[in-house]
Amino acid sequence: ITVKGANRDPVTATQEQGDNPPSEEPWETTLKTTAVDIEAGELRGHKVSLWDLLHSRYIPEENSRELLELYAAGELSLEQVRSVVSTIVSRTAAA
Numbered sequence: 001i002t003v004k005g006a007n008r009d010p011v012t013a014t015q016e017q018g019d020n021p022p023s024e025e026p027w028e029t030t031l032k033t034t035a036v037d038i039e040a041g042e043l044r045g046h047k048v049s050l051w052d053l054l055h056s057r058y059i060p061e062e063n064s065r066e067l068l069e070l071y072a073a074g075e076l077s078l079e080q081v082r083s084v085v086s087t088i089v090s091r092t093a094a095a
Contacts, residue, residue, distance in 0.1 A: 038090075
């Protein structure tokens with residue numbers, strides 16, 4: 001009696017079953033690893049990632065979505081995103 005092994009590579013089969021989380025886009029990683037000093041509200045004196053700020057209560061969802069889309073498309077630079085986010089957070093915290 002001959003026992004036949006699986007014809008599939010076990011690593012490939014495991015990945016197809018969804019055991020590994022999907023890798024994130026490079027632009028997402030950049031936003032998650034770029035921290036800014038915020039001098040407004042409860043965030044004063046803290047370094048917070050742009051990603052966290054974009055998903056915080058300080059930035060309206062519509063603005064966040066638009067900034068993410070423009071940055072992902074390459075229409076905004078990281079510095080432009082940082083500037084806009086800092087301005088929105090400062091204005092929101094002051095209101």
